[in-house]
Amino acid sequence: MFPAFVASGFAIAGAVMMFGPALIHLLNRNRYRTVEWAAMDFLLEAMQSNRRLLRIRDLLLMLLRAAALLLFGLALARPYFASSTDTSATVGTSRPPHAILVIDNSLSSSLGSISGSVLEQSKEQARQFVETLPSNSKISILPLSGGQSHRLSDPFSSHIDAVDAIDKVAATHAAGELTHALNQARSLAEETPSHAPHVIIFGDQQAAQWQRLARTSPPEDDMPVIVVGNEASAPDNAWIESFGIPDGLAELGMTTRLVATVRYHGDAPRDNVAVTLRVRENEVETKFVDFPAGDSARTLSFDYVFDPMEVDPARTTSIPISVNLNGDALTADDCRWLVVPLVASTPVVFIDQWSDAEESPSLGRVGDTWILRQLLSPKPEVSRNDEHLIRAIHLSQREAEGETLRAALREARLAVIAGVEAPSASLVDTLQSYVQQGGQLAIAASGEFDANAWNDVAWRGGQGILPRPLRRETIGHSLDDLSDDLQPFRIASKGLLDHAYFHIANLDETQLIDLYTDALFFKAVVPQNDFSHEDLAQPPISTASEEPWLAWSPPVSHLATNKSSQDISDAAATTIAQFDNGVDFVVQRSVGKGQIVFFSSGVSTNWSTLPSTNAVLIFDRVLRNQLASTFQRVNFNVGETALLPLPSAAGDSSVQIETPSSGVVSSISPRFLNEVTRGVLIESLDTSGIYWLSDRAGTDTTNDMNDNGSRYRFPISATPPAWESELSRLDQSSFEALQLPPQYRWQNSIESMNAAGMNLSGHSWWQWLIALVIVLLIVEMTVAATPSWLSWLVERSSPATATK
Known part of the structure; x- marks a missing residue:
């Protein structure tokens, strides 16, 4: 029993030891009493106030700094809506x-x-x-x-x-x-x-x-x-609106007419405006014109004779000419340039019903191309030795066959056929091949012209030499028919002057209409406008696939299209003149690299009075422009791309291009334009004036496009658009x-x-945001550096202060 008592004692002792200190602490708390001390109260109150002040300051600084960072980032983003x-x-x-x-x-x-x-x-x-x-x-x-x-x-x-x-x-x-x-x-x-x-x-x-x-x-x-x-x-402005040769080509040793149109637009009249013609930068002639207030134009003609001594018969020579007027506010349009290519002569083949030996003008027996030969290449006087630009080669239909025709066409750039009743298949084959290679062909219905025979042989579903198929019935009667039912008709004035072919210098619109509508027509064939175009898809005839046999090359602008000689470049024919009865008079169509122009009447005197009137100039204008189109183009509009061939001996050396006015010289590498022709492509014709191309930079003003490997230097022109001067x-x-x-x-x-x-x-709000950021930073620095005003604010807002 003793051990149990001892164990209990130890348990009680342990409990006292565990809870004793806590019990002593609780008992001793009641032994202290709280004493109110005024000084300590003030100290505690100060500590509490300072702690509250720091909290407010820290919170305010945090808000200011966060707002500054936020607004600065927003300003960098430049917001808008x-x-x-x-x-x-x-x-x-x-x-x-x-x-x-x-x-x-x-x-x-x-x-x-x-x-x-x-x-x-x-x-x-x-x-x-x-x-x-x-x-x-x-x-x-x-x-x-x-x-x-x-x-x-x-x-x-x-x-x-x-x-x-x-x-x-x-x-x-x-x-x-x-x-x-x-x-x-x-x-x-x-x-x-x-x-x-x-x-x-x-x-x-x-x-x-x-x-x-x-x-x-x-x-x-x-x-x-x-x-x-x-x-x-x-401001008021005067400018050169146009400048050129109306005939398309200049003839050596004969007077060439150069025509310039000067336009003025202004609120005040302008008098004695000098307009000067320059050839190779040498002043030739100056004329003076007056302009009334408003919008007006003046057409000036300058006559100049190009010296035959300047031309080498073996090559084309190009002459730069210009016309300019007194400068005004816009000087860029006060001058216009033109490069005139000069050649000694070029053959044109004329085919009709009679040969030279069979013709007799005194007996009234001449071929239907006779009036055209006299118009384009008049015979010189016996005492003169002039050689015209156009050298006529006259063949009868019987002579225009096989190698004889090819030999005549090999050098010719234009062929004219009139008065032929029915062409042979061989004639059509040769002419079709000629046009495909770049030749120009003009066909005139006259004499015994048989529309049915021409349709059967020359149309060929669009692959022949007719721009359009012809109706079997003609309109009207020739004077040889002795018909009592003559119903003459005229050239329609509507739309006639829309084509540059029919413009003549120094004649206004009314005069031109009177000129062209003076002739009477009695008979004409009818080109169809309502035929089916499905036949145009037929394969070309075999003669078109031959090797080129012309001795000259068409303009390089056609070569650059990379079209096969078998292709038809434009299957659709264009009407450029009509009669007042609605029948087409002049129809034009591009075929291959060449062009065909068809006249439905007008060459012979028994079909019309055109050969005996001044209106016959319509043939001169059309044929000369056809001929001019076969020469390499050297006059361009500003902004165009120029594609130019080089002499065959030019080699692979780079071409030097000298720009107008500034004289800056740049180089460009030649390229193949086709299998045999090398040339250059100039894409930066942004300045008007004369550009000089040569094999090396230089100031020599001689220019040619020779084939013997010697130095070449030739010009091209760039002209500004006239409407930009308005x-x-x-x-x-x-x-x-x-x-x-x-x-x-x-x-x-x-x-x-x-x-x-x-x-x-809000696109400019970022500036205000940056300004606000700066203000916030200033306030933040002020709060951080001088908080005394916060103490005053806290004291004023405290309850004790409010009670006092």
């Missing part, structure tokens, strides 16, 4: 903008003023506009004209790169084509579907450009086009009168250039 107040805002403007800046650098943009050229002002507006765009914008720069407008670059993401591209836009003398620029803009917009495209057009907003666009009826789409107006008024500008009312689709919007240039025109708001 679509304007909801503009009902014309397009769908998708909440996307980042893709600004496509079209800068007018056409000929009219070089117009100068005290504040700089129009182009310089447009570029400055574009630079200012770029700076207002959000940072996440895409920016594209499109020059309106010239070679730059055809090279698309990727949209810029950097404002600096975009401004640099604006600075590189150079003035050209080319036309401004808004349609092309808008098509380019659509292509650029498709490359960035994540951005909303906006087109902004900077320039002089030339009325002629926008009128051309309005006539094309541009389609409606979702791409806004913002037109930035130009407040400056258009400087009238649009204002907002005239722009609205064009009735363009609703996505075209006008913005006056006096308004600030910012993105508001793109229906974007």
Whole structure:
């Protein structure tokens, strides 16, 4: 029992040891009493107040710093949003903008003023506009004209790169084509579907450009086009509208007429305007003209004789000539250039019913081509030794067969056939092969012409030498028929002067109509307009697949098409003149590399009175222009691509090109234009004037296109578009009168250039956000450095202070 007692004692002792201290602590608490001490109360109150102050300060500093960081990041993002107040805002403007800046650098943009050229002002507006765009914008720069407008670059993401591209836009003398620029803009917009495209057009907003666009009826789409107006008024301007040789070719040793048209548009009259002709940069003649106020034009003729001593019969010589007037505000259109190719003579083959030995003009027996031979190549006087540009080769239908015909055509660039009743299959085969290779062919219905026989032999389902099939019935009667039912008809005036063939210098429209409608026609064949075109798909005849046998080559512009000699370049014939009874008079059709012109009447006196009237010039104009088209083209429009052959001995050496005015010389490598011909492709005819091509740089003014391996140097010309000189500008009312689709919007240039025109708001808020960040940082530093005002604020808001 003792052990149990002992165990209990130990248990009680352990419990006392465990709970004893806690019990002692509880018992001793009641032995202390709280003493209120005023000093300690003030200390505790101060500690609590200071702790509250620190909490408020820390919280305020945290809020200020967080707000500064948040607003700074927002400012870097440059936020914006679509304007909801503009009902014309397009769908998708909440996307980042893709600004496509079209800068007018056409000929009219070089117009100068005290504040700089129009182009310089447009570029400055574009630079200012770029700076207002959000940072996440895409920016594209499109020059309106010239070679730059055809090279698309990727949209810029950097404002600096975009401004640099604006600075590189150079003035050209080319036309401004808004349609092309808008098509380019659509292509650029498709490359960035994540951005909303906006087109902004900077320039002089030339009325002629926008009128051309309005006539094309541009389609409606979702791409806004913002037109930035130009407040400056258009100055008075005079310019050379056209310059050329109406006959197409110049004849050596004979007077060549050069015709220039000078136009003026202005509010005040202009007197004694000097117009000067220069040949090889040497002044030849100056004439003076007066212009009334308003819009007027003057046609001036200059007569010049090209010296035969300047021409080598073995090659073509090219002479640069120009006409210019006194300069005005827009000097780029005050001069127009022309390169005249000169040749000693060229043969033309005439085929009719009689040979030279059988003809007798004194007996009235002449072939139907006789009047055309006299017109194109009149016989010189006995005392003179003149050799005309056209050397007539006359063959009868019987002689025009086989190798005899081929030998005559080998050197000839033009063949004329008239008065042939029915052609032989051999004649058609040879002429068809001749045209396919580049020869020019003219066919005139006259004499005993049999429409049925010609249809059967010469149409061949579109593969022969007729531009169109002929109806079996003719209209009217020839004078030889002694018919009492003569119903003469005339050439229709409507649409006649639409073709350049029928324009003659120094004659206005009324005089030309009177001239051409003077002749009476009694009989004509009828080219069909309603025939089936299914036959045009027939395979070509075998003669077209022969090796070329002509001794000359057609213009290289045709060679560059890479068409086979078996191809027909244009199966559709074109009517270029009609009679007043609706029958086609002159029909033209391109075949292979050549061209065929068909006259349904007019050569012989028993079919019409045309040979005995001045209206016979219609044949002279058409045939001479046909002949001129066989020579290599050396006169181009600014903005065109020039494709030129080189002398056969030129080799692989690069070609030196000297540009107008600046004299900058650049090199270009030759290329094969076909299997045997080498040439150059010039894509940058952006400046008007004379370009010189040579095998090496130099100042020698001799020029030729020789074949003996010696040095060559020859010119080509580039002329500016005449309508670019019409400087009238649009204002907002005239722009609205064009009735363009609703996505075209006008913005006056006096308004600030910012993105508001793109229906974007808040684009400049980042500046205010940065300013607010700076204010917040100043407040944060003030709070952190001088918290005494917080103490005062806490004391004022504490209950004790409020009670006192």
